[in-house]
Amino acid sequence: MAYADVYAGWQADPERFWMQAAEAIDWVQKPSRALFAENAPLYEWFKDGMVNTCWNAVDRHVAAGRGKQVAIIHDSPVTGTVHKITYAELLARVSSLAGALKAKGVTKGDRVIIYMPMVPEALEAMLACARLGAIHSVVFGGFAAHELAVRIDDAKPKAILAASCGIEPGRVVHYKPLLDGAIDMASHKPEFCIILQREQEVAKLTEGRDFAWHSVQYGVEPADCVPVEGDHPAYILYTSGTTGQPKGVVRPTAGHLVALHWSMKNIYGVDPGEVFWAASDVGWVVGHSYICYGPLIHGNTTIVFEGKPVGTPDAGTFWRVIADHKVTSFFTAPTAFRAIKRDDPEGKLIGDYDLTSLRTLYLAGERADPATIEWAQAKLNVPVIDHWWQTETGWAIAANPMGIEHLPVKIGSPSVAMPGYEIHVLDEGGHPVPPGTLGAIAVKLPLPPGTLPTLWNADERFKKSYLSHFPGYYETGDAGIVDADGYVYIMARTDDVINVAGHRLSTGAMEEVLASHPDVAECAVIGIADELKGQAPLGLVCLNKGCNRPHAEIAKEVVNLVRDQIGPVAAFKLACVVDRLPKTRSGKILRATMVKIADGQDFKMPATIDDPAILDEIRLALKGLGLARA
Numbered sequence: 191m192a193y194a195d196v197y198a199g200w201q202a203d204p205e206r207f208w209m210q211a212a213e214a215i216d217w218v219q220k221p222s223r224a225l226f227a228e229n230a231p232l233y234e235w236f237k238d239g240m241v242n243t244c245w246n247a248v249d250r251h252v253a254a255g256r257g258k259q260v261a262i263i264h265d266s267p268v269t270g271t272v273h274k275i276t277y278a279e280l281l282a283r284v285s286s287l288a289g290a291l292k293a294k295g296v297t298k299g300d301r302v303i304i305y306m307p308m309v310p311e312a313l314e315a316m317l318a319c320a321r322l323g324a325i326h327s328v329v330f331g332g333f334a335a336h337e338l339a340v341r342i343d344d345a346k347p348k349a350i351l352a353a354s355c356g357i358e359p360g361r362v363v364h365y366k367p368l369l370d371g372a373i374d375m376a377s378h379k380p381e382f383c384i385i386l387q388r389e390q391e392v393a394k395l396t397e398g399r400d401f402a403w404h405s406v407q408y409g410v411e412p413a414d415c416v417p418v419e420g421d422h423p424a425y426i427l428y429t430s431g432t433t434g435q436p437k438g439v440v441r442p443t444a445g446h447l448v449a450l451h452w453s454m455k456n457i458y459g460v461d462p463g464e465v466f467w468a469a470s471d472v473g474w475v476v477g478h479s480y481i482c483y484g485p486l487i488h489g490n491t492t493i494v495f496e497g498k499p500v501g502t503p504d505a506g507t508f509w510r511v512i513a514d515h516k517v518t519s520f521f522t523a524p525t526a527f528r529a530i531k532r533d534d535p536e537g538k539l540i541g542d543y544d545l546t547s548l549r550t551l552y553l554a555g556e557r558a559d560p561a562t563i564e565w566a567q568a569k570l571n572v573p574v575i576d577h578w579w580q581t582e583t584g585w586a587i588a589a590n591p592m593g594i595e596h597l598p599v600k601i602g603s604p605s606v607a608m609p610g611y612e613i614h615v616l617d618e619g620g621h622p623v624p625p626g627t628l629g630a631i632a633v634k635l636p637l638p639p640g641t642l643p644t645l646w647n648a649d650e651r652f653k654k655s656y657l658s659h660f661p662g663y664y665e666t667g668d669a670g671i672v673d674a675d676g677y678v679y680i681m682a683r684t685d686d687v688i689n690v691a692g693h694r695l696s697t698g699a700m701e702e703v704l705a706s707h708p709d710v711a712e713c714a715v716i717g718i719a720d721e722l723k724g725q726a727p728l729g730l731v732c733l734n735k736g737c738n739r740p741h742a743e744i745a746k747e748v749v750n751l752v753r754d755q756i757g758p759v760a761a762f763k764l765a766c767v768v769d770r771l772p773k774t775r776s777g778k779i780l781r782a783t784m785v786k787i788a789d790g791q792d793f794k795m796p797a798t799i800d801d802p803a804i805l806d807e808i809r810l811a812l813k814g815l816g817l818a819r820a
């Protein structure tokens with residue numbers, strides 16, 4: 191069947207489409223229908239079904255005779271190890287960990303925070319929670335203690351599962367002191383923590399609160415799967431919004447199972463038993479959907495890769511992993527390819543490996559620039575598929591559905607809407623614009639299964655952030671174009687979110703940190719173009735009257751402050767002191783104009799600017815940082 195027929199089939203009868211897709215899932219009790227619109231504009235899917243995620247990701251494959259198939263390959267160039275876990279082993283490990291959590295009082299609906307590096311135990315922790323109906327919230331290891339504390343206070347976890355350390359090239363990330371610091375900072379205290387002691391660093395446990403990963407499992411009875419309602423939250427994943435308070439995206443259990451299962455064959459073109467690799471991190475949505483849940487729900491082998499595209503040990507690492515494990519579908523962020531291309535521009539290292547298993551490369555997480563796509567196509571000689579989605583949706587809004595039909599690729603476009611998503615481009619007043627016209631990208635409600643039904647404990651914030659600007663639509667926060675063939679082009683964010691090396695960050699959150707510096711009166715953080723990371727944050731600060739400390743010293747202090755408060759992942763390395771910030775007459779800081787100056791682009795003088803002379807001062811300051819060159 192062609193894509194157009196599948197999409198039209200969904201449009202004609204969405205209920206039938208999703209009930210059919212739901213047949214791929216094992217239900218304890220089948221849902222009577224797909225969509226529940228009683229609480230519109232908050233929608234739910236498969237609400238009256240009963241189901242368990244872990245059963246679908248693990249147990250059922252063992253029951254179906256796949257016990258000996260490898261479920262997880264941990265390939266860790268940073269520790270020099272490779273470790274394979276079969277589905278049967280995974281079942282034993284997850285049941286035992288779930289048994290330990292249960293014995294310590296974790297039950298359905300309790301929250302559990304997971305703060306771990308790229309080790310298989312991170313997936314096992316997620317699955318153990320799913321087994322009990324506990325709601326996990328994974329926090330990315332590159333966040334600082336303060337960010338972890340904010341999430342502890344919002345999710346109010348009964349338990350935290352963490353590792354003693356993570357390993358970044360050239361340094362050990364001391365997770366345990368970060369965890370201890372976060373618990374000290376947070377008002378909510380978890381009842382207990384379970385710590386995975388790694389060989390590279392053994393952490394000191396806090397008596398009575400912390401338990402070691404293996405000993406806490408000693409002698410416990412393995413736990414069975416607990417059936418949960420279709421709309422029960424599977425997990426909360428915090429993502430950057432406009433302020434320092436991250437948004438707790440809720441993922442509903444049944445829609446998540448149905449949508450991810452559907453996507454594995456239809457979008458990624460893989461069959462059960464094949465090896466699927468997403469080189470991301472469990473702390474991001476790509477890690478949730480396509481390192482952990484998608485491949486396992488579908489009966490694939492997934493790879494947990496603990497390394498970087500370059501430097502561990504070289505720009506050939508990805509090719510080595512694909513060759514060693516016979517990866518068929520590979521998914522990563524464009525920035526990873528830019529890093530490889532920078533180190534090995536000719537792609538010479540590719541020739542050292544047998545990549546015949548690889549059928550398709552998928553890119554997402556940030557704009558895929560044409561030069562990167564073309565390089566990857568030429569060097570790997572496989573289709574390179576850009577696809578567009580968000581933490582909020584959990585799976586692709588637009589893609590080239592390789593398992594249905596390989597549509598013509600238009601470089602610069604993540605292709606077309608997936609079934610479930612009716613994409614519209616709207617003007618400021620919410621009216622659809624003609625094809626090829628730039629506008630805000632919105633998706634007609636309801637969003638499909640697997641997408642967020644709301645934000646954790648924040649229905650009103652959910653409605654205000656996503657549903658109120660364009661009634662009847664979900665506002666994606668992205669601006670772009672849809673052409674006459676239905677191909678989507680994502681051009682920019684419409685909010686304060688920037689994308690640094692495929693990581694979603696809030697400039698508003700960084701501004702809050704800069705503003706907390708005692709000498710800073712006013713500040714702005716903008717995202718400027720960066721050749722490797724797509725965007726990089728830049729801070730401009732104005733000092734309090736009478737402060738005559740050296741500017742370079744203050745710039746260094748605010749850089750350290752962001753690293754300390756948000757974490758190294760913010761990659762906040764550029765700051766400068768300026769006398770004034772350009773503003774409109776009503777006092778709004780002209781951030782977009784400053785971005786254009788920093789990137790050396792032409793711009794139109796904003797009609798509402800208060801004092802145009804400030805722009806020359808800004809240009810001069812940015813030139814001092816090596817920016818603002820046309």
Ligand code: COA
Nearest residue numbers: 331332358363469470476523525526529555691692758759
């Ligand atoms: N735990 C602790 N620290 C982490 C971390 C983690 N899990 N991940 C990153 N960091 C740190 C890095 O060590 C670095 O610290 P530094 O300032 O001391 O050097 C900082 O956060 C910034 O990291 P990153 O943005 O990853 O930059 P990098 O220079 O280390 O690497 C790339 C550049 C392009 C190789 C890297 O960003 C990459 O592999 N990107 C792929 C992105 C990706 O997979 N995104 C997921 C969305 S699909």
Ligand code: AMP
Nearest residue numbers: 554555556557577578579580581680694
């Ligand atoms: P995240 O929630 O971290 O996955 O980030 C989602 C945001 O990343 C989107 O709203 C886009 O701004 C951007 N993004 C993701 N995928 C793409 C893509 N293929 N092309 C352009 N931008 C993308």
